[in-house]
Amino acid sequence: MAVAGRKTDIGPPHYENFLPPVIKRNYGKWAYHEIPEPGVLVHVSESGEKLFTVRAGTPRILSIKTIRTFADLADKYADGYLRFTSRNNVEFLLSDEGKVFPLKTELGTLGYPVGGTGNAISAIVHTQGWVHCHSAASDASGVVKSLMDALYPRFTSMDLPAKLRVAFACCLNMCGAVHCSDIAVLGVHTRPPRIDHSELPKICEVPTLISSCPTGAIRPTTVDGKPSVEVEDGQCMYCGNCYTVCPAMKINNPKTDGISIWVGGKVSNARHEPMFSKLAIPFLPNNPPRWTEVVDAVVNIVDVYAKHARKHERMGEWIERIGWPRFFKLTGIPFTKYHIDDFTHAGETFRRSVHLKS
Amino acid sequence: MSEIAVAQVAEAMYDLVKSTHGKKNLKPMDLTKAMIEQFGEGCDKQICKQAIRELIDSGRCIYSYVGGSYITLPPTATA
Amino acid sequence: MSEKKYETPLLDELEKGPWPSFIREIKQEAERPMVRDLLGVLERSYEEHIGHWKHGGLVGVMGYGGGVIGRYSDLPEEFPDVSEFHTFRVNQPAGWFYTSGALRDLCDIWDKHGSGLTNMHGSTGDIVFLGGKTTSIEPVFADLTEKGWDLGGSGSDMRTPSCCAGPARCEWANYDTLNACHEITQAYQDELHRPAFPYKFKLKFAGCPNDCVASVARADMSIIGTWKDEIQIDQEQVRAYAARGMDIEREIVELCPCDCISWDGQAMEIADGECVKCMHCINHMPKALRPGKERGAAILIGAKAPIVGGALLSSVFVPFLEMTPPYSDLRELIEAIWDFWGEHGKNRERVGEFIQRVGLGKFLEQIGLDPVPEMIAHPRSNPYIFFDDEIVAGAEA
Numbered sequence: 096m097a098v099a100g101r102k103t104d105i106g107p108p109h110y111e112n113f114l115p116p117v118i119k120r121n122y123g124k125w126a127y128h129e130i131p132e133p134g135v136l137v138h139v140s141e142s143g144e145k146l147f148t149v150r151a152g153t154p155r156i157l158s159i160k161t162i163r164t165f166a167d168l169a170d171k172y173a174d175g176y177l178r179f180t181s182r183n184n185v186e187f188l189l190s191d192e193g194k195v196f197p198l199k200t201e202l203g204t205l206g207y208p209v210g211g212t213g214n215a216i217s218a219i220v221h222t223q224g225w226v227h228c229h230s231a232a233s234d235a236s237g238v239v240k241s242l243m244d245a246l247y248p249r250f251t252s253m254d255l256p257a258k259l260r261v262a263f264a265c266c267l268n269m270c271g272a273v274h275c276s277d278i279a280v281l282g283v284h285t286r287p288p289r290i291d292h293s294e295l296p297k298i299c300e301v302p303t304l305i306s307s308c309p310t311g312a313i314r315p316t317t318v319d320g321k322p323s324v325e326v327e328d329g330q331c332m333y334c335g336n337c338y339t340v341c342p343a344m345k346i347n348n349p350k351t352d353g354i355s356i357w358v359g360g361k362v363s364n365a366r367h368e369p370m371f372s373k374l375a376i377p378f379l380p381n382n383p384p385r386w387t388e389v390v391d392a393v394v395n396i397v398d399v400y401a402k403h404a405r406k407h408e409r410m411g412e413w414i415e416r417i418g419w420p421r422f423f424k425l426t427g428i429p430f431t432k433y434h435i436d437d438f439t440h441a442g443e444t445f446r447r448s449v450h451l452k453s
Numbered sequence: 454m455s456e457i458a459v460a461q462v463a464e465a466m467y468d469l470v471k472s473t474h475g476k477k478n479l480k481p482m483d484l485t486k487a488m489i490e491q492f493g494e495g496c497d498k499q500i501c502k503q504a505i506r507e508l509i510d511s512g513r514c515i516y517s518y519v520g521g522s523y524i525t526l527p528p529t530a531t532a
Numbered sequence: 533m534s535e536k537k538y539e540t541p542l543l544d545e546l547e548k549g550p551w552p553s554f555i556r557e558i559k560q561e562a563e564r565p566m567v568r569d570l571l572g573v574l575e576r577s578y579e580e581h582i583g584h585w586k587h588g589g590l591v592g593v594m595g596y597g598g599g600v601i602g603r604y605s606d607l608p609e610e611f612p613d614v615s616e617f618h619t620f621r622v623n624q625p626a627g628w629f630y631t632s633g634a635l636r637d638l639c640d641i642w643d644k645h646g647s648g649l650t651n652m653h654g655s656t657g658d659i660v661f662l663g664g665k666t667t668s669i670e671p672v673f674a675d676l677t678e679k680g681w682d683l684g685g686s687g688s689d690m691r692t693p694s695c696c697a698g699p700a701r702c703e704w705a706n707y708d709t710l711n712a713c714h715e716i717t718q719a720y721q722d723e724l725h726r727p728a729f730p731y732k733f734k735l736k737f738a739g740c741p742n743d744c745v746a747s748v749a750r751a752d753m754s755i756i757g758t759w760k761d762e763i764q765i766d767q768e769q770v771r772a773y774a775a776r777g778m779d780i781e782r783e784i785v786e787l788c789p790c791d792c793i794s795w796d797g798q799a800m801e802i803a804d805g806e807c808v809k810c811m812h813c814i815n816h817m818p819k820a821l822r823p824g825k826e827r828g829a830a831i832l833i834g835a836k837a838p839i840v841g842g843a844l845l846s847s848v849f850v851p852f853l854e855m856t857p858p859y860s861d862l863r864e865l866i867e868a869i870w871d872f873w874g875e876h877g878k879n880r881e882r883v884g885e886f887i888q889r890v891g892l893g894k895f896l897e898q899i900g901l902d903p904v905p906e907m908i909a910h911p912r913s914n915p916y917i918f919f920d921d922e923i924v925a926g927a928e929a
Contacts, residue, residue, distance in 0.1 A: 110627055303879065341520075516590075518601070
């Protein structure tokens with residue numbers, strides 16, 4: 096019941112409560128920044144004052160023990176001030192340059208890598224996976240951990256042609272909105288849902304269920320005298336939207352769920368306009384705990400890009416310059432019918448010229 | 454036409470939620486459109502918003518989530 | 533209370549290697565029965581290649597329709613302590629800035645009531661408390677509000693807005709992203725907590741076209757900082773970059789997408805009238821180049837992930853808007869969109885999909901905006917035009 100004195104709708108605390116004095120003094124007055132070494136940013140104010148940021152990678156799932164450790168580190172080195180980035184890195188905000196090195200050393204001892212700045216692979220934005228999600232076609236954290244173990248030197252250095260953003264989503268819902276990443280790793284279902292006809296009438300509303308299908312593959316029917324639905328298998332592209340609306344549409348399948356890889360997306364406007372990621376590999380098996388096939392595929396794409404792209408060229412800009420046929424040739428990735436779009440407006444993705452390299 | 458009382462709209466909404474329970478999920482806009490049709494002039498989005506707030510704050514209705522947010526009866530009312 | 537401890541050989545593999553391990557994080561809280569069962573059920577998923585969670589339901593705090601996401605194990609007999617394992621979304625402070633004290637407050641609350649596991653942060657930007665029982669929902673909420681925190685959005689509501697570091701720690705902020713994010717969040721607490729829309733509505737505030745919060749890909753309304761006048765040039769610093777070895781011709785001039793920069797070895801010139809404010813030159817010469825002084829934001833609309841009707845990027849809605857408190861123009865725009873889409877949007881139809889269905893032209897008419905060529909990549913090439921009565925009536929007269 097609504098209790099008298101119950102606080103609601105207070106909103107988040109005001110951000111000014113959490114800004115260090117050096118930021119309050121120079122808010123909106125930063126003149127420039129530099130990256131003196133991987134994982135360290137220096138922002139210089141018009142007044143000449145400096146703010147030092149030390150960035151470290153985290154696994155995104157954080158225990159409160161670790162958050163308390165971060166709070167202790169912030170107290171010890173940064174007067175208690177820290178923030179997190181949109182890619183789940185932790186950043187300590189220091190006004191004393193002399194504390195940068197000791198903080199880096201202690202973070203290293205604790206196992207939190209300092210890096211993710213400039214022309215690096217920053218931490219992988221990802222979703223909940225088997226740890227917490229109903230529609231996951233794969234785990235998220237396990238794939239990301241395996242990938243970052245392999246890509247670790249790309250996090251702690253800055254020797255790529257440009258920054259490289261990797262993202263992971265465990266199904267087409269894309270809570271991680273991976274669809275505009277340099278490399279997107281995406282869990283996919285590959286079979287239509289299995290319908291639990293006894294549960295369905297009890298827990299689902301048929302009209303809502305039917306309208307949830309993007310391709311109109313779900314139709315009403317009667318099973319054992321009770322209202323249910325049937326799925327036109329040929330029309331289903333396994334998005335799992337019906338499962339989100341109706342838990343009786345079982346989409347998860349341990350044998351046929353897997354992982355796809357997409358490349359060349361970006362959100363920044365620098366040089367090229369923002370772009371969607373495009374399909375590189377339609378299906379790789381779900382192979383826990385280390386997802387070797389996925390890790391090898393991503394490392395290969397990163398290595399080929401690092402070797403061939405020009406300075407400042409993002410993945411998508413590089414592929415646009417060399418062309419997709421050469422991308423597939425250089426990476427050794429087989430091109431299949433699955434790479435050719437067959438959904439709405441697919442024709443716009445066909446080559447309508449004879450601009451062909453030999 | 455005189456203004457319709459919020460409580461009156463809330464009552465009519467509650468009846469609608471009750472009568473469709475288990476058959477059709479209703480969103481706040483579904484309720485709003487139904488009330489504007491039922492009461493005509495004098496009932497508007499603002500009154501409906503207040504009526505929904507009254508139903509929710511009193512605990513007579515709750516929000517549910519099935520791939521989207523709906524307004525429904527609390528589990529105890531349907532047991 | 534479960535006493536059993538599970539063998540987790542598959543998960544243990546993920547404690548190895550240099551990157552920090554989420555399994556180590558989970559095991560740090562494994563004195564809690566709930567977290568022991570989480571490890572047990574996760575190991576099962578690793579063995580069987582399938583998740584064991586059910587979603588949805590009726591959980592929430594009294595009066596709110598958003599902020600708590602119901603999560604249940606589909607193996608409640610075997611793993612009773614995660615039979616309920618709900619998610620709380622706690623509205624983060626703008627820009628994700630914290631003090632150690634504020635973080636400890638949050639840790640104490642979650643220590644007392646939940647799994648001790650979090651995401652810092654979730655995909656939309658909230659602080660995520662991962663795994664609480666139904667009975668903990670009201671106590672968590674009471675303790676949060678007591679310390680000045682509130683829940684974020686979920687379901688068909690305004691989702692928790694988020695923003696980049698903005699003027700707090702970036703020289704490229706073309707407006708105060710933190711202030712705008714905070715003020716808009718506070719202005720629409722009702723829309724955040726009481727889902728009344730056809731589907732979710734996300735707002736993201738990016739200070740410049742680098743778009744560090746990925747607003748163009750992830751927000752129904754993307755507010756991206758930009759400027760109207762000339763890029764500020766410090767010629768001495770330009771020469772200093774050259775002196776330090778930067779090949780300005782190759783790295784800056786040739787990579788400018790609108791070919792509007794020239795460099796003669798002494799001075800850099802920018803034909804600002806041709807500049808599209810992409811940020812490339814500024815990104816790579818931050819000491820020499822800065823955005824102009826007449827600053828504001830471009831408002832884009834409609835991005836979303838694939839579900840239901842396919843992925844979309846946001847597209848230009850207002851090419852330039854001044855962004856000063858109390859953000860009246862922005863709020864007027866937001867409310868006009870909510871009003872029209874709120875009434876006519878179909879269930880689970882994002883505003884980007886809605887615009888595709890009704891047409892951007894008609895949408896603009898309803899919102900009260902004039903069409904301008906900045907909104908499109910090119911005019912239509914297909915001749916299937918639906919003419920209004922007015923234009924026909926005009927011709928007939």
